[in-house]
Amino acid sequence: MVSLLCSLRQHADEIRCCSFSASLLATCSGDKSVRVYSTADFSERPFSPLTGHGYGVHCCRFSRCGARLLSCSTDGSARLWSPETGEPAAELRHPERAALRVCAFSPDSASVLAGASDGTAALWDLGSRTLRRCSAVSDASVVACCFSPCGQMFVTGCTHGNLKLWDLDFSLLHEEKDAHDLGVACCSAAPHFKVDDCCVEFRLASCGQDSQLKIWIVSQQDGAGRSTPLLHTLTSQSAPVLSCDFSYDGEVIHGLSHAAVLAPCLQNLGTLLHILKQHTGYVTAVALSPSAPWIATGSMDRSVNVWRIGDGDGPAGKHSDKAGFRRKRRACSGLLPADWTEEDVQSWLREEGLAELVGPFRANNIDGPELIRLNRETAAELGIESVGLRGRLVRKIEELKAEQDGPEAPDEFLCPITRELMKDPVIAADGYSYERQSIESWIRGKNKSSPMTNLPLQTSLLTPNRSLKAAITRWRSSQ
Structure with missing residues (x-):
């Protein structure tokens, strides 16, 4: 398609x-x-x-x-x-x-x-x-x-x-x-x-x-x-x-x-x-x-x-995945779910195929903060009698909360050696960026070849990757 x-x-x-x-x-x-x-x-x-x-x-x-x-x-x-x-x-x-x-x-x-x-x-x-x-x-x-x-x-x-x-x-x-x-x-x-x-x-x-x-x-x-x-x-x-x-x-x-x-x-x-x-x-x-x-x-x-x-x-x-694409569409408003108005919540219900709940939500003035606090018990208090419909609603809310947690770190932000988010990225002689402590430990361990290419490292000189560090800092702030 x-x-x-x-x-x-x-x-x-x-x-x-x-x-x-x-x-x-x-x-x-x-x-x-x-x-x-x-x-x-x-x-x-x-x-x-x-x-x-x-x-x-x-x-x-x-x-x-x-x-x-x-x-x-x-x-x-x-x-x-x-x-x-x-x-x-x-x-x-x-x-x-x-x-x-x-x-x-x-x-x-x-x-x-x-x-x-x-x-x-x-x-x-x-x-x-x-x-x-x-x-x-x-x-x-x-x-x-x-x-x-x-x-x-x-x-x-x-x-x-x-x-x-x-x-x-x-x-x-x-x-x-x-x-x-x-x-x-x-x-x-x-x-x-x-x-x-x-x-x-x-x-x-x-x-x-x-x-x-x-x-x-x-x-x-x-x-x-x-x-x-x-x-x-x-x-x-x-x-x-x-x-x-x-x-x-x-x-x-x-x-x-x-x-x-x-x-x-x-x-x-x-x-x-x-x-x-x-x-x-x-x-x-x-x-x-x-x-x-x-x-x-x-x-x-x-x-x-x-x-x-x-x-x-x-x-x-x-x-x-589909949830990621929905997250992009919801970003059009520039608002997190906790900042949604009642109208935003009702639009979300229609988008998720829960249009039959728009009436009860409107009658109970459910906005974004109230939406993310809903669970099976409080959903029943809204007058939603169908157990299946309440279950669908709760699953959609859990998906929404998971989306707020943000995506996993981009692969280029992870140290190739430890696969952890880098705090002090440096560029080695092979042209790749690593966490400073990890690549220094690698070199001290008499590993004179690149962790990525297995080719010899021509020098042990490490150059700070300031642009990557700034990008990681911005990403962490956005999360």
Whole structure:
């Protein structure tokens, strides 16, 4: 099942990219702006649009924890923004002011990668806001890039159709020539990887002007990169596939072309799950929400459509259950149940299929505080004679209370070693963030390899991850 939640039409030019965080949707356009919407009701934030780029904006990305928003433009700059206030945080300039076509955060949000029209890629360190390196990676425009999920490699794609795998020192590990005959349009790495005998392996999706969506297995072992044979090619489209992205569980890959969304499940490769035909122009951007079964599509028709995919328990939405989706809808009022009015409570009853209780609740003036105090005994005092109906009411109230407790901590807030919420996150030499005490204990125990990749740690130096710490603090305050 696919349903259109809303259509956003604030941009004055074609949409070039979309990106979700847990609570926000960002879009960018040829109109030189980035717009930010709340996913509670998809209303535009007061500080939006974000302006400052001198030319059209090609790409926008949230960091994995959602604490940073990145955009890049034809003006040769990549800009960092605060997603909460819209304030500019930094401007990263390409040394030759070449037009930047694509950008990406590293998995730990410590680095930014951008591909340029002159065939170069630039890598910045966000801690110091300094350019780490800028080198030629192609003799054509670089229009696609992504980091490997381990953060130790990155992939670039160009308009000549080649895909290349690099280490962080810009040493070429592998090249897939003519991966897409008419040019690569986008590439995306699955969020998970596996390590076996010091070999890091992950899945990569790419799409292009040849109307194909391809899924590869990429691996790196002992400092050498290689790509195993192509895993699958999807050829059901008759138009260029301009964007692709993995779901947050890595099980579904979405590809977009003119007026269509391909959503093949990796457990059943080649299955076309959905076709969406509401856009009147080429679909140029896709983004999947990490917190709900939603997908955003951007088009040359200047609109962004937000869709609900599945019912929350299918492949496209297995990362968000029905209760989580209801929680998002109730957030539209901006109120917790304890602050609900009598009318809010009555609306909730209708939403939960308990419309027959609206009369008794209205007669007894039940508002939010009274609602969450109800139990089987006090529900009987309202004149609800049916035992089954009282039981349903009490179960719904218990679900509501559980929703107020908030979701579990996002996975990126947990230390990979202890799986506990981090208090003092630090970045190790493998590019991953750990709780300081845990990784220090790991290193003192003569473990000289990464807990995540099993590859040797080049140094024991630990760098405080202040942005992640701030994001965890904000999350804890919201709970």
